Amino acid sequence: MRPGKKEIPSLNTVLSPSLLNLYDISDSTVVIIDVLRATSTIAAALYNGAKSVIPVDSVAGCIKLGKQMEVITAGERDGKIAEGLQYGNTPLQYSADFIKGKTLVLTTTNGTKLLHVALAANANAIITGSFCNISSVCDYLVKKKSNVMLACAAWKNRVNIEDTLFAGAVVNRIKQHFDINCDAAMIAESLYLQANGDLLNFMKEKNASHYHRLMNYGLLEDIKFCLTEDNANVLSLYSAGRLIAG
Amino acid sequence: MRPGKKEIPSLNTVLSPSLLNLYDISDSTVVIIDVLRATSTIAAALYNGAKSVIPVDSVAGCIKLGKQMEVITAGERDGKIAEGLQYGNTPLQYSADFIKGKTLVLTTTNGTKLLHVALAANANAIITGSFCNISSVCDYLVKKKSNVMLACAAWKNRVNIEDTLFAGAVVNRIKQHFDINCDAAMIAESLYLQANGDLLNFMKEKNASHYHRLMNYGLLEDIKFCLTEDNANVLSLYSAGRLIAG
Numbered sequence: 001m002r003p004g005k006k007e008i009p010s011l012n013t014v015l016s017p018s019l020l021n022l023y024d025i026s027d028s029t030v031v032i033i034d035v036l037r038a039t040s041t042i043a044a045a046l047y048n049g050a051k052s053v054i055p056v057d058s059v060a061g062c063i064k065l066g067k068q069m070e071v072i073t074a075g076e077r078d079g080k081i082a083e084g085l086q087y088g089n090t091p092l093q094y095s096a097d098f099i100k101g102k103t104l105v106l107t108t109t110n111g112t113k114l115l116h117v118a119l120a121a122n123a124n125a126i127i128t129g130s131f132c133n134i135s136s137v138c139d140y141l142v143k144k145k146s147n148v149m150l151a152c153a154a155w156k157n158r159v160n161i162e163d164t165l166f167a168g169a170v171v172n173r174i175k176q177h178f179d180i181n182c183d184a185a186m187i188a189e190s191l192y193l194q195a196n197g198d199l200l201n202f203m204k205e206k207n208a209s210h211y212h213r214l215m216n217y218g219l220l221e222d223i224k225f226c227l228t229e230d231n232a233n234v235l236s237l238y239s240a241g242r243l244i245a246g
Numbered sequence: 247m248r249p250g251k252k253e254i255p256s257l258n259t260v261l262s263p264s265l266l267n268l269y270d271i272s273d274s275t276v277v278i279i280d281v282l283r284a285t286s287t288i289a290a291a292l293y294n295g296a297k298s299v300i301p302v303d304s305v306a307g308c309i310k311l312g313k314q315m316e317v318i319t320a321g322e323r324d325g326k327i328a329e330g331l332q333y334g335n336t337p338l339q340y341s342a343d344f345i346k347g348k349t350l351v352l353t354t355t356n357g358t359k360l361l362h363v364a365l366a367a368n369a370n371a372i373i374t375g376s377f378c379n380i381s382s383v384c385d386y387l388v389k390k391k392s393n394v395m396l397a398c399a400a401w402k403n404r405v406n407i408e409d410t411l412f413a414g415a416v417v418n419r420i421k422q423h424f425d426i427n428c429d430a431a432m433i434a435e436s437l438y439l440q441a442n443g444d445l446l447n448f449m450k451e452k453n454a455s456h457y458h459r460l461m462n463y464g465l466l467e468d469i470k471f472c473l474t475e476d477n478a479n480v481l482s483l484y485s486a487g488r489l490i491a492g
Binding site: 156158182 | 261262264265268402403404405406407410426427428429430432433436437439440452453454455456
């Protein structure tokens, strides 16, 4: 804490959902980060006018909701549209002429699990973040002036480069507004600074595991979209089971 | 995996003990990393001729062993020698004229907990690592040619900068001998490269939490010792409840 400036809110970062339970987040805004590709797709859909995005953690749950409501169901497994669903998890698909006014039910694994952990831990507020909406995320956090937890969805709880890069980008933008006593936040910012503005090349150079996974599915354009700042710059706010444009 | 080179062992890194259970380490050598200061103190004691170091997780356990055996008991809580113990956790204390031929029972929290997690997960072999013995660690891992898990003790399971830096230093030295498909290892190496050889200044600049904790106890010389490469360059090998020079 900086002496005499105790009103400054704190900012912490967890690089894996497994580490979120080490913190009291009941007075924090939690930013769910799943850059490749869940929170990028969510940003794209909301930016292009989706009424809301309902995140669910299984294909079965997605199909079930699809039968109950008039919605678009989407999700992938191993780089292909999951059996029983209509669409995939590529942000490029959710253009305005397709998604405007509709509800998207999206099954993701890592991001949705993390969301449930944050809900169970009674997070004060939850938003989702990706490079696609980084300015909206940062503006919201700075204006809100409450404690922040940047929570990386990682991959099956294993730390990943892309979510850490995004956490670092946020730290780099807004650190002067927060009290940061968190090594993980500083590690994330260091990583972001080392990427030196060329995230795609950095991911490639550093042999990022998810970069390779998606490249093997032929999804370079998806990766490029997900690493582009503010190409779907909308606030994605969690409220009563769904994400809505804030 | 690199095609046609399947004989290359793997190297993984966990930035917190909480993440170790995500991996099968039954065929891996686990490197326990607790730079400030447990694994640095262990290296100093063994380098200066201690017969062995017995790590225990509580002050009470340390006192109990001290009553049963002729040993030196040591450990700190909040920067002071813990009540009932003889010595502290400063590596500078364990010079040859003091420690040679003796057994040190050392209570540490983060490092010992991690050791127990690694034992419970049936690690193939366990060594301890710090900058003080980095060359011995790297030489051993390269010669052994088996899978490696670099395991950071962290601080109460929260990721810290100094252990991540050490993991990164090891990755940087030995990566050409291993198949690395692990984002955490690459993040650690990036951090190490960003420190650009001046670890002390980097810790200070990055507001490393444990740097400040120890500085508040007046332990700058300890920190300097712990960030110096090969000033106690001995292999520290776990065997039957104790660490011995390998």
